[in-house]
Amino acid sequence: MKLSELKIGQSARIESVGGEGALRQHLLDMGVIPGCEVTLIKFAPMGDPMELRIRGYELTLRLAEAKEIEVTEGAGQSSDTESQRIEPVIVGQQEHPGLGEGGHYHEESADAHTQPLPAGQRITFALAGNQNCGKTTLFNQLTGANQHVGNFPGVTVEHKYGSIKGYPEVQVIDLPGIYSLSPYTSEEVVSRRYILDEHPTAIINIVDATNIERNLYLTLQLMELGVPMVVALNMMDELKANGGTVRINRMEALLGVPVVPISAMKNEGVDELIEHALHIARYQERPLRQDFCHPDDHGGAVHRCLHAIMHLTEDHCQQAGIPSRFAACKLVEGDAMVEKALNLTQNERETLEHILCQMEEERGLDRQAAIADMRFSFIERVTSRAVVKPQESREHRRSQRIDRILTGRWTALPSFIVIMGLVFYLTFSTVGVWLQDLFQAGIDWFTEVSDQALTRWDIAPTVHSLIIDGIYNGVGTVLVFLPLIVCLFFFLSMLEDTGYMARIAFVMDKLLRRLGLSGRSIVPLLVGFGCSVPSVMASRTLPSERDRRMTILLTPFMSCTAKIPIYAFFAAAFFPRYAGLVMASLYAIGIVVGIVVALVLKRTLFRGEPVPFVMELPNYRLPLAKNVLRLLWDKARDFLQRAFTVIFLASIVVWFLQTFDFHMQMVSDAHDSMLAQVAGLIAPLFQPLGLGDWRIVTALVSGFMAKETVVSTLGALFGEVALTTIFTPVAIFALLVFCLLYTPCVAAIATIRRELGGRWAAFVVVLQCLIAWLCAFAVTLLC
Amino acid sequence: MNLQSILLLAIVAIVFLFVGYRYVKRQRNNPGCGNCNCDCSCSSTCHNCPGC
Known part of the structure; x- marks a missing residue:
């Protein structure tokens, strides 16, 4: 029978894995090999994809791929017993191999001991491991860096560098998570290329002790490279808490590389890991075993x-x-x-x-399956002798209970809508707004005090205007939105860190497939509600170039937090009673236009099917307060830096251009300023939208630098003039729709250029402006 | 224009030039978001840049 025909809760033994190419190789690398036991846990609410339990972890697979896998119903054994009976050759002393320890050396020749790398020579460690095994947490512990840690496979999308604390000459590179050295996604290509081409001095292979079999699959391939290596067994605390353990000495003797138990989250065992890693790097001690096949x-x-x-x-x-x-x-x-x-x-x-x-x-067996089987057979021989498997972990039981609701057939979509609704309600209606009011009061007080001081010191009117109308008005109008932005990022990071984001991908896959995307695309798109730059970067976790390009093109339709000041500013002025509704409708318009564009792209530029949905579902975890606070601080700092750099600069430039004419004479009426004359040339384009005012055009152009500057520019240009006396609500709603959809800021465009190239970046700018104009025009016609 | 006005204007001008110089330099070095204060020439955006 086919895997897709299994009933919920039913187990089966895999007989053959069909399909071809990179996907088949990826399935084999994930442990889906003939002879292995698999249990169907559930189907996604829309009937596709399915969630399977294999080798002690949860894997999602679409029915189309499951149809390629032949299984035999009800097989009880999880592994090949003939292979397990073979006694593996011990390559080190079993009592206490002491690999990677001072005074012990892999090789007994005198040269190996007496000729370590010269003191002061730069040592580079590559930090390699499966996705979501805690590499970035360990990287932060080793280097004291503040990298974002998530609970979603593929948070790290490019390598990050840092020096180990106390060892400035020792560098660590945090590579994106990979399941094997067969490149499947572009992040896996990045990792593989680094290890093969950049020749790191040694490798720190981080292994999730709670999912040791699948993690060791990569370990074996890294050992085949013959590069000095140490294995860091992470999450040992979790393994022990659930009744499992690892006989470290025996595993070290069987693998022939140092094995150090650690808990990166609790910073346990990290010092010992550093000692071992430095030892094997300095003495260039390579793995004692690189041969995992057995003649029997x-x-x-x-x-x-x-x-x-x-x-x-x-x-x-x-x-x-x-x-x-x-x-x-x-x-x-x-x-x-x-x-x-x-x-x-x-x-x-x-x-x-x-x-x-x-x-x-x-x-x-065919060649790929034979090699995967050879590696997993060796792993089973090692784990059956060195690992005491835990009972079902508390974390897993808890995840199963939560998933009954969050990914349940009838409850998944309502839960998603309620959670997302709650996120936006708390951000824009309660917590965020309350904090914003507090912030506004502080800024108003500071502006007033400064204004009075400038008057008291008899400062010249031009300089007074520059400080208050230019800088304070420009930077201040943007700064008040800091609480809203931090709030939204807080909730988005909670969704990611708890592991819910991976469930959203699972639940939404079928829906997104109709739009020509994969379920995994939901993550970059949701991150896009925060900021387009990390969102475009996050698209690297998508395994196909087609899906990646399409996701990047759709990212700008997800309204980023930088646009919140624009919406809030106009909603408060023109629709005070319906501000929440206007904000919600803008988000909805962005999503609807994105869907329409996706359907058009699917039938034109990106014909064909999205790639298969093969993803691991991590257990739910409570995010560490330290991580959340760190992320919030990073986001707040980003925003403040933006406010005091690009917005500060833009405010002064706009003030200058609107205060002087081309003869450098101060103007009494802003209509005579340089800005008015230049912006007046483009203004006719906006006449059909009811926005032919040069000040609006100037604000929109300045928004290309950073969206927040739209508000600061308007603040500086209109000053005390009531906007309600100049524009109609319809024109303002058209303006909001235009702001929602027009070109992303220069930072997002630069990232798109880096990911897809200059032509695609230019295409995004033109496409977005065109769509924005058409939609804004439609608003003026319809309303 | 009195002395205190000239002083204040000079301060604003110096800050403007300094911030502008740093911003342009960063944009040239780092094609990412360009908001962070680091001067490294890594290819990361500021979200991933170790110098930030």
């Missing part, structure tokens, strides 16, 4: 195949600088990058194909 495993077909390929390609590997064991495995898996780098001759390629065919015939 299923007749030794894979073992003979791999060793034959290693002999066949040894000279090419030396020339290309690729470890031969790693190259052999990758050649079996059909890795095109390695194949190209080795530059094999026609004869060698043919010989390679013969070896592989022979192995497939003897082993009874």
Whole structure:
């Protein structure tokens, strides 16, 4: 039967994994291999995708992919017992291998001990591990940095550097999470390229102790590279609390690399990890084991195949600088990058194909599945001897209970609507607004005191105007929105850190697929409500270029927090009784226009199906107060820096341009200013929208630098003039729609340019302006 | 214009030039959001930049 035909709660044994290419390889790397037990937990509310339990963790898969997997119902065994019976060769002393410890050395030759790396030489550690295993938490502990930590697979989307506290010459690079060295997503390509091309001095491989089998899969591939390495077993506290443990010495002896138990969150074992890591880096102690196949495993077909390929390609590997064991495995898996780098001759390629065919015939599995099976067999041999598996963890039980509601068939969508509604209600109607009023009172008081002081000191009117009308009015009008922005970021980070964001992706996948997107796209899009820059960056977690491009193009339709000041400013002036409704309608318009654009893009530029939805669902976790406060501080600091840099500069420039004419004479009427004359040239374009005023045009142009400057510019240009006497509510609503949809700010465009290139960035600017104008025009026609 | 006005104007001008110089320099070094105060030339946005 097919995996898609399983009933909820039913278990089965995988017989074969169909499909082809990178997705199939990814499934194999995630542990979906023949012989493995799988249990169906539930379907998403719309009937697709499905949530499976495999190798002790939860995986989501679409029905279309599940149809490619053949299973046998009700198999009780989770692993291949024949393979488990094989006694693995011990590569270190079992009592206390002491790998990575002072005075102990991997190699017994005197040269290895007496010739460490020269003192003061720069040491670089690559921090590698699966997604969501705590790499960034460890990175923060090691370096004292303040990187954002999430509870969603793929929070880290590019590498980050930092020096270990107390060791300025030792650098750590936090790489994005990867499941294997077979590149599937662009972040996995980033990590793999770094490890293979940049040659770090050593690797710190962080392994989630609560999900050790799947995590060790990457460990084995890293060991094949022959780079000095230490394994950090993270979340040991959680494992022990649930009755499990790891026999560290035995695991160290079986793997042949130092293994250090740690809890990165509680900062336990981190000092010991640093000592071990420095030792193996200074003495360049490579893993004692790089060979995971066994001559007795299923007749030794894979073992003979791999060793034959290693002999066949040894000279090419030396020339290309690729470890031969790693190259052999990758050649079996059909890795095109390695194949190209080795530059094999026609004869060698043919010989390679013969070896592989022979192995497939003897082993009874295709080549990719055989290699994945070989690695997982070795892992099972190690874990059956060194790991006491925990009972079902408290965290998992809690997650299951919560998921009954948050991803339940009838409750998931209402829960999503209620939670998102609550986020926006608390931000824009209660907590955020209360804090904003408090802030406004403070700024008003400060402005008044400054104004009186300037008058008392008899400051010249021009300078007085520059300080109060230019700087205070410009920066102050934007600054009052700080509480709203921090509030929204707080709630968005809570959604991400608790693990709910991953559930939203699971629940919304089917809906998003109709728009040509994958469920994973929901995360960048939701982050887009905060800021477009991290949102565009977050799209890197998407495994296909098509989905990534489409998601980035749709990000600007999610109204970012920088636009809140514009909405709040006009809503308070023109629609005081319906301010909340106006704000909500703007968000809704953004989403609806985004959906329409997605449907158009799906049928034009991005034809074809979105990529499969294969994702791990993490347990729910309570975010650490320290992390949340750190994030809020970062966001507040970002905003304050923006207010005191770009908005400060723009306020002064706008004040100057509106106060002087082209002859550098101070004008009594702003209509004669430089600004009025230049903006007047573009103003006719906005005439059909009822916004032909040069001051509006100037504000919109300044918004390209940062959206908040729209309000500060308007504040400076209109001063005390009541806007309600100049514009109609309809014109202002058209203006709000235009602001919602027109070009993202220069920072977002720069990020899009970096991710997709200059042409796409220019396309976004033109497309957004065009759509914004058309929608604003539609508002004037309809209202 | 009296002395205190000239002094105040000079302060604003110096701050404006200093902030402007730093902003342009950062934008050139770091094509990300350009808001942070770091001068490193890493390819990260300020959200990921270790110098921020």
